[in-house]
Amino acid sequence: EFDVPLGAVVKLCNSGQIHVLDDEGNEHWLSSLNATNIKPMHPTSVHGVADMICLGDLNEAGILRNLLIRYREHLIYTYTGSILVAVNPYQLLPIYTADHIRLYTRKKVGEMPPHIFAIADNCYFSMRRSAKDQCCVISGESGAGKTESTKLILQFLASISGQHSWIEKQVLEATPILEAFGNAKTIRNDNSSRFGKYIDIHFNIRGAIEGARIEQYLLEKSRVCRQTQDERNYHIFYCMLQGMSPDMKKKLYLGNAVDYDYLTMGNCVVCDGRDDLKEYSNILSAMKVLMFTDTESWEISKLLAAILHIGNLRFEARMHDNMDACMVLCSVNLTTAAALLEVDPEEVMSCLTSRTLVTRGETVSTLLNVEQGLDVRDAFIKGIYGRLFVWIVDKINAAIYKPPPSDCKYMQTSIGLLDIFGFENFVINSFEQLCINFANENLQQFFVHHVFKLEQEEYNLEGIRWQHIEFTDNQDALDMIAIKPMNIISLIDEESRFPKGTDVTMLNKLNSQHKLNPIYIPPKHSRETVFGIQHFAGTVYYETAGFLEKNRDGLHGDIIQLIYTSSNKFIKQIFQTDLAMGAETRKRSPTLSGQFKRSLDLLMKTLGACQPFFVRCIKPNEFKKPMLFERVLCIRQLCYSGMMETIRIRHTGYPIRYTFAEFVDRYRVLVPDVKPAFKQGNMKVACQCILETIVGRGEDWQMGKTKIFLKDHHDVRLEMERDTAITCKVILIQKAVRGLRDRSRFLQIRDSVILIQKIWKGHHCRKNYRTMQMGFLRLQAVYRSRKVYRSYSAARRSIMVLQAWSRGLLVRQAFRHRLRAVITVQAHARGMLTRRLCQRLKTEEKERLLLAEDVWWPREAVVVQQAWEDDEQLTGPCAMQEEEAREEACPKKGVLLQGKSVQQDPVSDSDVVDEVFGFLGSNGTFPGQEGQAPTGFEDLERDPGKAEQVEEVDMARVLPLPVAEEEDLSEYKFAKFAATYFQGSATPCHTRRPLKLPLLLHEDEGDQMAALAIWITILRFMGDLPEPKIHTVVSDGSEKIPVMTKIYETLGKRTYKHELKALQGAEEVNGHRRNTARHKLVSLTLKRKSKITVEVRANTVKHGLPTAPENSMLEERPTSNLEKLHFIIGNGILRPALRPSKDKSRPGFCFYQPLEYYDSLYSSSQ
């Protein structure tokens, strides 16, 4: 049946015989007679093609060889148009990485090498593009790779929908749970799905997974109680026994898998390549993800354990009233199972050994034999497991399914993945195989309908030139099984409900009803219990024994009653539908085939509303071995799946079609000047224009009445061209938009920059200007101060010379005066001595004369004469000297008189000072401007009439000439000095404001105030501070009092002495209160001197003029420079604390302004 030509390479052909090497590696020598069996291979078959529609050898042999050579190169996927053929590699190939997902995202089918991801991607983007539900029908034999393909598609969808959300995880985690409870090891597949499933994945408008819904079909419940050789029960039992902790196992009285009958029927408790321990932890974590509570997980384990314990119950045959009966042997299993189900063990026992029947209102209990007892037990177990599985699927759906909101605007699209058992044909086929093959008939019909029937109908309708293809239509089989009246399913159902119905009566009915149907094969003779059906994939014979029992799928009332008596809430929950039904209703409850048919109809309706994609899985060998390709097995599968016809129809047909409007709107971008569909007059012409431009005139595309019909490769070409064109347009739009956006942003930024620059430049220039202006002002000030300093130095030097001369003159005058006095005293003294001598001599002469009046007289006369001569000799030179001195003094006196006459000139001191300090500006002539000269200059003011008195000045009172000292000024670096001695935060910088605190520390308050007053006076003197404007004319005459006098009065010698005397006593008594007394004195004096009235102060404040509120020493009136000088110098003289001190530890007041100071001012102004 499946004998197809084999591919081979001709090695030799010139020796009369042909030497060939076939695809299986065997060498053959063929005689030339057999050469007719050899057909040359089409070039496309030599290396294989990715899309089998392109095969030149479009026959079984070509298709099979194509799959084979690709399979050997690990190319397991091949297209047939948009249908994917996947050959199970039985090994993990590195083609499912994240890179592959990326590679296949947004790619057309045919753009990349065939892959399951390409189908998934097409499914997804087709859904997003058309907003239509999609479905992917994955079919194939058991072990062909359906479930693996489903999982790969799910992973791809989860990955490209790009959310990585919780719901996605939940959807993915549903698989391990379903596989644990619904998959088992069979001889065909180590992880065979023993149920069909349809996963409907829901996407929101943004293409993100929003939920899913799983539909399960026809779980093979019989596997719980029975397994054939080398097969296992459902994975969950083995996983639980391997992975459960000893504590929990102890609670459930569980041992190992080998201890349970239900797990060892196939003599296989382990599955190669499967780690049950690890799987158990995966199942538990998946259950957590899907919101199974711990209690629920525990209850499930309890039920599973109960199933295992019930499976171990031993039945013993008994005779009761000559009737076959049985009893369950009392065992731990029984009590444990009853405890786990929370029922009475006696009840369990009676349930399994007897049956209660209700006939005509009477309840009759009949005993069951061992066989019946075992059947009841197995039915009970299947009932529990089947309902548990349904509950688990419902529980998963409760976690992952969110019904769409009733809002009609809400857009939800879905992709359905159908992983359903493939066509089955075993040695003995039971009721389940009938159901499975019925499902596959339906799917084949769907496939045929989609691929062939609809297409051909449409071709005819549209008037397309079309070469008719014969294909196998299974509609008849479907009609016979489930559609037409009195179909097989309905007959089985009917017989199931019939109380006296048996499998034999059912078969008879089937025979009588369908024996004339060519696809029905009745039993060969009356005793045979087998009937056959010619399915699309082959003839299958079904064993009718057990059909009705399986179809009824019911639990008899005793079991339901047992559940009812249970205190286990969970088991009651999974049996809730049965418990809710009455005994009669239960009898009428849908049969298994009825339920299956209904859910299948629903599935077909769902699939019919979707755009389908097909994946045909092929199993390359029965041994689950990689790189082993069994040709017969594969060709059988290809035939069963209808691939041959598919390839043929796809090859000759036009799988892609668009309405004119759709086509124009979709592809008008490819040809300039084609208007949108709604503006087109003749859309057919526009479509033709596009197709001729892009695909070409000679290509095999056709125009129908309303649609365009294209081949797959045309669609790929058009889509690629469209992508390129749209990309170009998008780039153009992006370019323009970005240009516009960037330009406007640039202009905005430029304007802002210009504004900032403008403001900054203005600010910078203003700042520079101010700095320069300040610099010039400082330069000016420095220059002026230097100039003034020089002129001041010159004036000072002149004054000093003048003083020196004056003092010299005075000293000389005094000297001469003394000299004259000495001479006079000498003259008088000598005169007196001489006169005394003369007197004595005269007296002696007289006496001598008296004595010698007579004798001695002449001698006495000589003596007298001699005395006179001596006297003259003595006085004569003195008088001459005196005369000479007088003559000498005459010119000097003249000079002195001349000097005095100069002194007598009406020159004002104030004028002199003003002349010297004239640059500081004149203060005008205010009263008292011409003050008394300071100490040491009084002589300059003396009245010329008092000149004589000057001459009489005691030498002691004449001031010595100042001795110029070479001082070491390095210690007086201003900054250093300031840092060392200045108070508070005062800096060495010149300030033009009055100080709040003296720069130096003075303990005496008077000194402090004087220092502040001096600074204000200096500022005024320098012109830095204006003179007080508020001028109160206090005509108490004080303004006429010279400054020095005032200072003297405050702290002058007189006052001081006077006050001192008054305080003398107190000081003597309490020396340490000296400062306090002095303080009192000063404050008294200062208070007395304050002449600023309250009003004046108010006025000052009002005019915002600087005042020295605490300093009453200041004159609150404009003063002349001389007065200021007097004030400054006077304070300096009278307050030793303010004078510069030689003692380095005590700083003092100093007028000295080092030149460096001006230099620093100058440089800072730069």
Ligand SMILES: Nc1ncnc2c1ncn2[C@@H]1O[C@H](COP(=O)(O)OP(=O)(O)OP(=O)(O)O)[C@@H](O)[C@H]1O
């Ligand atoms: N793409 C693949 N890559 C590698 N191994 C694969 C692939 N597909 C299937 N297999 C292997 O084949 C085995 C059977 O696959 P899978 O369970 O999907 O078959 P199935 O068609 O679902 O069978 P059943 O109808 O019995 O459920 C897997 O366990 C796996 O070992």
Ligand SMILES: [Mg+2]
């Ligand atoms: Mg499977």
